[in-house]
Amino acid sequence: MATASVERVDGDGIVARTAGEDVVVDVLFDGRRIWSFWVLRDGEALPGGGDRFIPWPKRLGKFLDGSARVELRAHVDDTVLHDQEHRFGTGEGRISIVDAHGRPVGIDNDGRLQRTFETRSEAQTAPLLDSVERILDALHGIGVAAFPAYGTLLGAVREGRLLGHDSDADLAYVSRKTVPVDVIRESYAIERRLADLGYRIERYSGAGIKVFVTESDGSVRGLDVFGGFYAHGHLMVMGEIRVPLPESAVFPLGTTTLEGRTLPAPADTDAFLTATYGPGWRTPDPAFVYETPRTTYLRFNDWFRGTRVNRKDWDRRYLGHRRANPRRKPPTLARWVQEREPTDVRIADIGCGRGGAARWLARRGYDVLGVDYAPTAYEFMTEWAAQRPDLRLRFAMLNLLELRHVLGWGARLAHEPGTHALMARHVADAVPAAGRRNLWRLAEMACGPDGRLYLEFLTAAADDDRWVHRHLLHPLDPELVVHELGERGGSVVERTDSGPDARGRTTCRMVVAWHS
Amino acid sequence: MAQLNRHNVREGLQRFGPVKLRIEVAKLAKRVAELEDEVQECRRDQHRLAELTDIVQELLVPLSRRDQAAVDEVLAKYTEQLG
Structure with missing residues (x-):
């Protein structure tokens, strides 16, 4: 010993x-x-x-x-x-x-x-276990053979209870699809089926989602559901597992007992836990750290990830303000829109953040849609708008890093009657290149021959500019923007380059149009 | 100029062989890095293809039926349910 x-x-x-x-x-x-x-x-x-x-x-x-x-x-x-x-x-x-x-x-x-489980009473963990059962039932109801995974499975198999040092429950399923593209498509279908059942879903990757449930005390909990599949003799489960393992280790599912509740489990829990934690899984290790091989995380990154760049930082920033009223003073770009567009033009504020500019425009008579990839941002404003049905102001989630979001919203906006003006303030300079190209795609689809895109982005800033770092901005070359827009048929009809201001920032504002 | 014979060829190989080998290894390392990039590029297409197929498949049926109301409904529901 x-x-x-x-x-x-x-x-x-x-x-x-x-x-x-x-x-x-x-x-x-x-x-x-x-x-x-x-x-x-x-x-x-x-x-x-x-x-x-x-x-x-x-x-x-x-x-x-x-x-x-x-x-x-x-x-x-x-x-x-x-x-x-x-x-x-x-x-x-x-x-x-x-x-x-x-x-x-x-x-x-x-x-x-x-709040680890060892700090919670049985009565406090019961709602979590209810949620686990509910989501497992919902998944099985739509034909997804899900089971508790990672620490939740380990706790069930080794101790029959939640691990004291764990703090949440994880679920997983192993798809019968063998190619990532099909695994991802199946995951989208699962997301829609669960949404049809009334669950709110947040997507973490092409094969990982969080399912939210409202517990008996009214609190909302999100449980991770990790997708997995078999390929080339390997079992792969988001986010850590890629090991050679026969399918008989998973199918047909057996059962395990967690806190007195019978739940589905992989057929061979020993083999599955060995795949997850190594052969020492029977020895308790409250300080366990995954050492995922580079080849595994590169595969998962390439196949499934890359759609949540900087999302954690934005969520953290917005969390503290989710109940607070955003400032009323409009940004210059919103004034540009107001000075140039009649009120029968529909406005879409892309990357609307907390929705202050969207509200300012809605109050001036426009029909405004605010979209952002971090829904926490516009939580206050959604409630605020719901209490003012006379205003035409709505908010929705749109992730520029997901092509289907861009295509779906692009088509939807294109079909809505009237002319559209899109506004994107510090978006092109905040998203990765793929997101920026999707912004042009969205604008091209939504604006059509009559609409316009209003852009504002940084073109230069001091290296130690904290505001720029805090907003995760990367100054852009305006000629690159002009070139990329030109490739998609957009031409700049108005442009102002301003600065440097007192802090050394230079900014470009543009109005872009598409001519058929 | 030195005469080329077995002795100085061997000596030359001993002197310059390792250099050649190092150049070869460097070339191969560069090629491996290029291949890794190419593999990653190919893998990333899986996600994009899944996204494209997903939305196209959802829309094709109402489009082929020329059912505009159904197209509108699919688009509205599709975008509302994005998480």
Whole structure:
């Protein structure tokens, strides 16, 4: 049995050593596990001996101000390696590691602070399990043989319960399709079938979706459903698994028991869990980290991913403002639209963000559609608009990185009666090249011979301009924009290059038209 | 000028062989990187093809029936359900 010893615990971290093999250690504050680490894997070798220094995780740092009884225990055999009262920083009180609502949180294996299952009561996890059953039933109802996967399957098979250090439930299915293009098409069909049943879906990749359910207390939970398939003798499951495995390891599905509930499971759970976590899956490892081979993630990236570039950053930014009213002052580009377009022109604000400019135009009599790939952005404005039926203002999701979004919306707008003007402020300079080309495609489809595209983008900025970094902008060469638009039949009918302003930014505004 | 004989050919190979080999390895490494890029390009077409096929298939039936109301409905539903 591998053993470890702890030399020191202080405000910087922990100094420990092992005699031989690596050891996974739980860290408890006042009797509650808040984090786990591997001594060798996560430790930095200290000079002159076998000591390892393991720094506190970044996200715990802000809590380390006060006192706590710190226990370190070897996770596997529960040996106590350290048990002492410690004082960190200058704080007087007890250290309390909780979220903004005062609920206990811990560090999960991705290094994030989460409400892990060990901090929740049975009554608190019951709604999650209800949701798991509901979504599994819905998927089976539409012919998708889904089952709990990753940590949820591991917990069920190894312990019959949710893993204490886990914080969410994962589901997966293995498609009978063998070519990525068919796997993706099937995933789109699944998305539509679930939407027909009333579920809200968020797409993570060509083969991964999140399904949202409203729980009994009214809170909304999203469960990941990972698509998988067999090809060339390999089982592949988004996002980590690609291993040689016979189909008999999955089909026909068997069952497993999770917290007393019988759920579907791969036929050979041992083989499936070995494929997921390696042969050591029976040994608990609360600090498990995937080491996905480069060849696997490159395949998954190329086949399925690339449609959510920067999405996490935008979601994080909008989350804090989702209930706040956006500013009323219109951007210059909205004024350009107002000065040049009569109010019977329909406006589509592409990349509308929080919807302030869309509202400003709607208030001036236009019929306005705001679209963005981050729906959190326009959440407030959607509710605001719903209470004002006299305004013609609506919002929808459109991801310029997904061709079907662009083709679908392009065709829809083209068919709506009247002339369309599209407005895209700091979109062309925010999206990758593929998204920018899709913006031109969308404009070409929606504008037709009478409509116009209003563009605003940065053409230069200082390297250390924080506003530019915060908005994830990359200045564009206006000649490139003119060239790309020309390739799609668009011509610039008006253009203003302004700046540099006091911060060194130069901006280009354009009006583009398509002539038949 | 030195006479070309077995001895100085061997000596030349020993001196310049490794250089040639290094050039060859560098060329192959470049070719492998190019091939990797090409493989990735091909893989990325899967996603695009799936997107195209999906929307075309959804629209073809009402289009072939010249059923404009159904086309409108398909387009409206298709765009509303995008997640």
